[in-house]
Amino acid sequence: MSIDTATGVLGDATIGELEAALRGEVVRPGDPSYDEARAVWNAAHDRRPALVVRCAGTADVIRAVEFARSQDLPVAVRGGAHSIAGFSTCDGGIVIDLSAMKGARVDPARRRVLAQPGLTWGELDHETQAYGLAVTGGLVSSTGISGFTLGGGVGWLVRRYGLASDNLVGADLVTADGRSVHADAEENPELFWALRGGGGNFGVVTSFEYELHPVGPEVLGGLVIYPQSEARQVVSRWRDLTAGMPDELTTLVNLTTAPPLPFLPPEVHGTRIAVVAGMYAGSPQAGEAAVAPLRTLGTPIADVLGPIPYLGMQTLLDPLWTRGAHNYFTSAFIEASDAAIDTMTRLHGTTPTPFSELHLHQLGGAFGRVPADATAFSQRDAGFLCNVIARSPEPDGFDGHVAWARDAREQMARHGKGTMYVNFTGDADGDRVRASYPDAVHARLVRVKDEYDPTNLFRLNQNIRPSSGG
Numbered sequence: 213m214s215i216d217t218a219t220g221v222l223g224d225a226t227i228g229e230l231e232a233a234l235r236g237e238v239v240r241p242g243d244p245s246y247d248e249a250r251a252v253w254n255a256a257h258d259r260r261p262a263l264v265v266r267c268a269g270t271a272d273v274i275r276a277v278e279f280a281r282s283q284d285l286p287v288a289v290r291g292g293a294h295s296i297a298g299f300s301t302c303d304g305g306i307v308i309d310l311s312a313m314k315g316a317r318v319d320p321a322r323r324r325v326l327a328q329p330g331l332t333w334g335e336l337d338h339e340t341q342a343y344g345l346a347v348t349g350g351l352v353s354s355t356g357i358s359g360f361t362l363g364g365g366v367g368w369l370v371r372r373y374g375l376a377s378d379n380l381v382g383a384d385l386v387t388a389d390g391r392s393v394h395a396d397a398e399e400n401p402e403l404f405w406a407l408r409g410g411g412g413n414f415g416v417v418t419s420f421e422y423e424l425h426p427v428g429p430e431v432l433g434g435l436v437i438y439p440q441s442e443a444r445q446v447v448s449r450w451r452d453l454t455a456g457m458p459d460e461l462t463t464l465v466n467l468t469t470a471p472p473l474p475f476l477p478p479e480v481h482g483t484r485i486a487v488v489a490g491m492y493a494g495s496p497q498a499g500e501a502a503v504a505p506l507r508t509l510g511t512p513i514a515d516v517l518g519p520i521p522y523l524g525m526q527t528l529l530d531p532l533w534t535r536g537a538h539n540y541f542t543s544a545f546i547e548a549s550d551a552a553i554d555t556m557t558r559l560h561g562t563t564p565t566p567f568s569e570l571h572l573h574q575l576g577g578a579f580g581r582v583p584a585d586a587t588a589f590s591q592r593d594a595g596f597l598c599n600v601i602a603r604s605p606e607p608d609g610f611d612g613h614v615a616w617a618r619d620a621r622e623q624m625a626r627h628g629k630g631t632m633y634v635n636f637t638g639d640a641d642g643d644r645v646r647a648s649y650p651d652a653v654h655a656r657l658v659r660v661k662d663e664y665d666p667t668n669l670f671r672l673n674q675n676i677r678p679s680s681g682g
């Protein structure tokens with residue numbers, strides 16, 4: 213194999229050898245599908261990889277990893293391509309694109325599903341709901357299961373059944389040396405611990421096995437929308453309610469700007485609003501008493517909370533999160549003190565675009581009962597997760613929007629321990645990663661990294677650097 217070191221361009225013969233070794237395909241600059249193949253969900257990351265390897269199966273992943281290592285190429289690993297920080301693409305390197313690997317096998321008797329890494333939550337929910345089953349998935353159905361699960365995974369079932377990663381019972385992955393290894397509670401348990409919250413640091417996962425739970429087909433869920441003038445009171449009353457909510461109910465508040473949705477009066481469109489969203493993961497009849505107080509936190513502009521198919525709830529927010537916009541997310545685990553709510557509602561008045569917003573996710577329930585050392589996702593005592601979002605359809609001024617979000621995050625983080633959630637972290641610097649893990653957890657992750665990726669081949673992620681420095 214050869215690389216033109218003068219230009220950094222891979223030779224045709226070199227790529228031909230790789231292509232011949234694959235069941236999937238290689239896309240490179242100049243190919244008709246190159247622009248489509250290099251695009252990711254977040255338009256803020258417009259990169260030009262040297263090649264995109266569209267893997268058809270595990271053998272292709274092994275070949276791609278070996279090729280990247282032999283050519284000393286930067287490696288980006290892509291499942292659903294929703295990385296906020298842009299980790300699933302790169303300039304001049306290789307993208308190991310798993311998006312064609314979409315197999316799912318549900319075992320309804322054991323309530324398990326074996327899922328390939330290219331599935332989105334919409335696709336996996338479709339398969340599991342055919343059996344009346346589900347696992348905690350994303351709030352937006354186009355999000356990939358892979359990055360989501362490896363970083364944690366907060367969704368409408370988080371208080372009932374924990375994070376997506378809490379429901380992972382096993383995984384197969386291709387490590388930096390091209391081996392395929394299995395990790396579960398008995399086999400490679402430290403690797404299994406690290407995969408549940410440690411992100412894509414340890415190899416390329418080719419199969420996820422999840423525990424499933426009976427959910428739906430109908431649940432109780434939706435949105436109650438209040439005017440900004442009531443936001444302070446709404447968030448504060450909601451916070452008070454969360455302390456007594458049953459595990460079946462997972463809620464959040466979103467301080468945002470009203471989109472032109474048909475159930476909102478036209479005069480509200482474009483004004484700032486406080487949205488209370490939630491889902492009761494039980495029978496709609498049983499849930500009504502639990503959700504009723506969400507309707508009386510103020511004077512609702514709209515109340516679209518009611519019985520809904522679980523699959524409908526999982527796609528409810530999709531129209532607001534189409535691909536192709538510029539996005540930056542950043543986060544902080546906080547306590548929702550009065551002071552924190554003051555800060556949040558004040559920041560709501562400063563959002564730089566109508567698509568920029570502040571979310572406060574309620575945690576607790578099953579999420580909070582997982583022992584802190586059971587998985588690498590360790591912030592189990594946090595009551596709430598604040599996610600600050602800067603989003604714009606236009607590149608113009610986006611840097612300023614990002615600066616707003618960073619500043620807002622710093623202000624919100626003062627109401628917690630300063631830790632953040634790797635999946636809601638749009639920055640790629642080491643300080644942000646360190647802020648995502650307590651010291652002991654980070655040290656344990658470094659030991660696993662040393663064992664499985666000592667040269668830091670997989671570094672395009674919220675990177676755990678090996679002790680060698682990588």
Ligand SMILES: Cc1cc2nc3c(=O)[nH]c(=O)nc-3n(C[C@H](O)[C@H](O)[C@H](O)COP(=O)(O)OP(=O)(O)OC[C@H]3O[C@@H](n4cnc5c(N)ncnc54)[C@H](O)[C@@H]3O)c2cc1C
Pocket residue numbers: 253288289290291292293294295296298299300301310329349350351352354355356357358359360361362363364365366367411412413415416417418533635636672673674
């Ligand atoms: C619109 C939107 C909605 C979101 N909603 C939620 C939400 O409700 N809850 C929540 O918790 N998070 C949410 N997120 C954040 C989401 O969890 C992360 O963006 C996550 O990384 C997405 O996974 P992906 O497979 O689509 O990403 P990708 O961009 O494909 O992957 C992200 C990173 O994960 C790693 N990775 C991916 N696949 C593999 C693999 N098979 N093996 C090893 N490493 C891999 C790589 O490091 C990669 O760079 C949301 C993000 C977006 C953009």
